[in-house]
Amino acid sequence: MSRLRSDRVLSFVLNAAALLCGALVLGIVLFLSIEAAPTIFSGKISAFFTDEKWQPGSERDPQFGIFSMLLASVLITLLAAILAVPVGICGAIFRVFYAPESLAKWQDRFLELLAGIPSVIFGFWGLSVIVPFINRYHPPGQSLLAAGIVLALMILPTIALTTKSALTAISPSLMAGAAALGLSRPAQILQVAIPTARKGIAAGCALGLGRAIGETMAVVMVCGNIAQIPHSVFDPVRPVTSTIALEMGYATAEHKSYLYAAGLVLVLMTALFLLVRIRKGASQW
Amino acid sequence: MAEESALIEVKNLSINYDDFAALRDVHLTIQKGNITALVGPSGCGKSSFLQSLNRLTDLIPGCQTTGEMILGGKNILSPGCDVLSLRRKVGMVFQKPNPFPQSIRRNFEIPLREHGFSKLETTDRMEDSLKRVGLWNEVSNRLSRSAANLSGGQQQRLCIARALALDPEVILFDEPCSALDPHASGVVEDLISSLRGSVTVVIVTHNLAQARRIADHLAVFWVRGGSGTIVETGATDALFTSATDPDAKSYLTGIRG
Incomplete structure (x- = not known):
């Protein structure tokens, strides 16, 4: 393998690894955001800070x-x-x-x-x-x-x-x-x-x-x-x-x-x- | 040459690292206000000798010193010697500039406050010694910036200023120019030369031309029987022209080493 080519291979591997690290974080945040989207976009997220208690299972008053x-x-x-x-x-x-x-x-x-x-x-x-x-x-x-x-x-x-x-x-x-x-x-x-x-x-x-x-x-x-x-x-x-x-x-x-x-x-x-x-x-x- | 009077008398000094005898039976008189250069090949105990002068050898595990080093009537090497006040009297400048990676001002405050100087005195002494090393104009407007951002030569001059601020009797230099570029090296060399008369200087150098330019006295170290020792001492000019020890002669005339 020529020196130039081995250089390129190493550079590719390192870049890919670095990209993966960044992508993982973004991916997890993205996943959480998508799953949380119904709450966020309906504006109900304000309940986090306005509701007094945490009783999500309650039928009458969640x-x-x-x-x-x-x-x-x-x-x-x-x-x-x-x-x-x-x-x-x-x-x-x-x-x-x-x-x-x-x-x-x-x-x-x-x-x-x-x-x-x-x-x-x-x-x-x-x-x-x-x-x-x-x-x-x-x-x-x-x-x-x-x-x-x-x-x-x-x-x-x-x-x-x-x-x-x-x-x-x-x-x-x-x-x-x-x-x-x-x-x-x-x-x-x-x-x-x-x-x-x-x-x-x-x-x-x-x-x-x-x-x-x-x-x-x-x-x-x-x-x-x-x-x-x-x-x-x-x-x-x-x-x-x-x-x-x-x-x-x-x-x-x-x-x-x-x-x-x-x-x-x-x-x-x-x-x-x-x-x-x-x-x-x-x-x- | 400054007036002759002995400041440090070294008698029968030996330094051992565990079983290894680095230095054996060294005798040397260091004259007050003079510049004494320690020269010789690597590994013959010059730096060990220098470090024993302010008991920095204490930091090396397994290092033992025997013999006598008399400064101001007291034996530096005795267990009862107050090492902290000894080091205040005998400052040291290292091969690689080692300012604390904090502000320039802190580099003075840390040692001076530790030795009991007031804030006001600290500021005065900082200014005086920075002027003495020719650094004041370069740094007076950035005293709160990090010393790590200075150039190598500036850092080394800062270290000299830091040592001078404690008003020491002696400053030890361990190859102070060898990590610097030729220009900075020249500046530091002139600075060391300018200390003659006010501070006693002991300098280890591998640069014989430098030793010849700045030193009043010379001590030539050589390895004899597996251990370092001093083979010849004397006035610099006399030794360069007519050393009697064959090793010292060939080293100083450039035939060997």
Whole structure:
């Protein structure tokens, strides 16, 4: 094969792969939009935010308010982030700058293992350990808090491992430069290493949060699944993902279309979140 | 040549990396306010020697230093030495320019604030040292922009300015021009030369012509019996014309190395 031709073949394969990646996202959004179209174009989508409750099956008074579920999705994600981001970042700092080599290796291995545990196992574990524990102090146990804790554990390895990669990617000469200026260890880490790696750390957090907002299986098992606006972290909640998972099996006609529309809202929310991050990443100091 | 008075006395220095003896039995006197160049082939311990002068060797796992390095009456190598204040007194500029990838201003604020200077002093010192390296006019209107956007030569001058801002007694240069283009290299070389008298300079260089142009004193490193050591020291001109050690002679006259 001539060099030119092999070049063209490679270029074609790479282009095709890149195109497929983009097309997949567009395809999924398009599919959701088509399925949700009856709701969107009839203007009934406003029911999402005007209806008070979610009772799609009711014969007399079907209602499609998803505000409480969107709120639940956001709150669970936020809670998971509050719990997992500091622990993940601090863990990575320990791993890179303080842990002896032998311990560091084990920390990596355990985190990778944690990342590999299927979400249903997390849910199962949450249901049999976290939920009864919360129940002892603040019944019922299945709650916003339980979902937040389980999700935090699930996204912790993502955040810790990407932060670790970002920190180890810093050039040793930069850290030697910081040391040569007489900076103490904490100053080297907080003022030089973290700011240098901040894009990578932010990417890790975004990846983790993206996973958190879309996670279904573990959450559905521990969140309580009551569509209501929570008044405390101990109240049961029901995020959008759970609703879709629980109802898609039997939903018909209008109900089904509303579920697709809810899915679309979820995708848009994630996209919005990523967009904000890209904007922030692009701006310089 | 500046007035002669010893600032650093190195006695019997050896550096080991685990079982490997990188440097053995080194003796050297570094004169205050002078420029001392360390020359010799690669792998003969010049950089290790330089890094032990501000205890940067501490960062290398398995690295052990023995012997004495006396600066201001205190042994740099003793375990009780306050490494942070040592590094404030003995600054370092590296082969590859390594400004923090943050704003130019932050590059000064981070070390100066850490060493207890007020905001006002930090601004003054930043301006002074940027003027000293001839960078002030080029960057004064973009101090809040990233230092990573500067050219290689500008970055290296920024690093020198950053070291100067702490008012060190000594600045160590580890091949500071080798990653720069010839023009930037010339600018940095002139800058190092201009430090003579106010700061003591120790510079590792592979560029013998450069050593000859800027150094007052020369220390020739060579590998002897598997380990690096200093084979000859002396005033630059004298050594280039009449070195006694055969290896040093052939290296300096360009016959070998």
